[in-house]
Structures are given as C-alpha cells and as structure tokens.
Amino acid sequence: MKKLVTTLLIAAIGTGVGTAMAADNNAPSAANNFNPLNNPSNPAEFAKEYRNYFYQNFPQIPHDKYNMGVYAFDKDAYSQYQDMMQFPPQDEYIAKGKKFWEDYRLPNGKPLSSCVGDAKGLRAKYPYFNTKDGKVHDLESDLINCQLNAGVPKDKSLGSKGAYKDLASVSAYLSSMSQGLKVDVKVPNDPKAVAAFNNGKHMFFRKTGQLNFSCADCHMYHATQMTRSETLHPGMGNTTGFPVFRYSKDKMITLNNRLFGCMRDTRTIPFKQYSTNMLDLEYFLAYIDNGLEINGPALRK
Secondary structure, three states, X not given: OHHHHHHHHHHHHHOOXXXXXXXXXXXXXXXXXXXXXHOOOOHHHHHHHHHHHHHHXXXXXXXXXXXXXXXXXXXXXXXXXXXXXXXXXXXXXXXXXXXXXXXXXXXXXXXXXXXXOOOOOOHHHOOEEEOOOOEEEOHHHHHHXXXXXXXXXXXXXXXXXXXXXXXXHHHHHHHHOOOOOEOOOOOOOOHHHHHHXXXXXXXXXXXXXXXXXXXXXXXXXXXXXXXOOEEOOOOOOOOOOOOEEEOOOOEEEOHHXXXXXXXXXXXXOOOOOOOHHHHHHHHHHHHHOOOOEOOOOEEEO
C-alpha cells in the first residue's frame, strides 16, 4: 500500500491521479463512472446499481467469483495464490483461535459464546444493525465488548494492542466456521439503520487526505488497474475473506484494522477503530457483498 501511495502521490502532484495507473484493457471506462450523488439512498436500490456498475464493466466475471478479489481478474496473481495455498499460513491462526475460543473464560466463568453465540455460522451473522441500541455491530467489537462488560480491564481485553494476535486468531477461527455460507446482511426498516448504511456509503465515496482520495477512486473507478506490480481490488467481495493473512505484513489482519490502515496509507487521519464511521463503512461493504460465499480467512500478498 505504501508503494501505491508513493506512486499516486507523484502522479497527483504532476499530471493527475489517472496517470499513476497503468493501462488495463479490463479497467472501467470513464463513461461508466459511478456518481453516488445521482443514485438512490434506498439500500437495496443503491446496491443493485452499484453491482451493475461492475457487471457492465467486467461482464467476463460472474457474480459468485467476486469473493476471490483480484484473483478472479488476474491469472498471474491467481497462479501465485495457488502456490501460496500449498502451505496456507492461515492454519496456524485458525488452530490458535479455536483453542482460545474453547479455553477462554470471562471473569464470571462463562465462555465468549455466552455473549455472541455458537461458533458455527457466527461470522455469517455479522455485521448487523442492532435496533435496540441503534448501532452497527461487527464480530470483533462484540467480542471485545463482551469482555469489557464482564469486567475485563480494557488493557487486558482483545481490543488491546498486546492481544491483537488473539483477536485476529479468534476471528480467523470463526470465519473458518462460516466458510461456504453466504453473506446475508440486513438493513432493517428503521430510519437509523438506513442512515447507518448511507453513512457507510458516504465514507466509501468521500474524498479526504493529502491525496484527496476516496475508497472508490482505487476500488471502483480504477479497479483491476495496476499500481506498480499490484492489481487494485474491486469494490465487491471486500468483506468475504476477512480476516486475511497478508504476506506483506506476515500476520492476520481484521477488516477494521485493514480499513484503518488503508486510510492511514492514503495520508488521511483515520477514524478510530470500531468507531461509528468505521462500523458503518463495514456495514455498507458487507451489504454490497450479499449473496457471495464467505471464504475466510483468506490469503493476500
């Protein structure tokens, strides 16, 4: 990502963002640029138009392949992925997460499942909008809040820096327990839920930071184009594989952590992890991914 930012910054200073992208015959055409201001605030209607943007620009990719990300678009990347999966590094995290899930007890003696439910299919239930508190919940924040509400000190919880690997491992295990299930995020008939979706949409399309970038600039308008040696991930299928093991970081990365890092690397001030804006953005992205199979924990370069 840092290489991407460096490349884009040079181009932005010189001749504009577009010149930072290598030519790609599969890239979206300017005529098909998507303006969210001209599209409906109704989540179902918006999601339909949003997906149609990708269907029209990439007719060769069936909907069910978008959960493979760039591997569905780039044969060389897919070949590398197959090689990396000969010895999948995710397995270590899944095993560690399984042990933590089964052995860990809250101060009251109860397991984490007492807060969030059984492991099987749990990941597929997230994120969701809680009509009782009027907020979006994701799995990792619910695990952290489970501990905090039971009296675990914040600096000892899964939300602490020192426990991040445990959090990522548990998340990886729970994701593995939902593999093959389809994303099925609901936006209830509640004005607050619709507002949360539209705030997430705003987070995706807003331009910010020194480079004046939005998520959509990379993952929609320039999706599948090359930035040096890397292919930009399309704006569908973003959530299905998380958490993901990234070889470039040599660790498992949760979705909220990745969103934070992406904002930071594009030279903007990121929102706090698990803040309303971050959770709403995750909610928006997951709703867009409805119907795709969960295939995490995934593997990325």
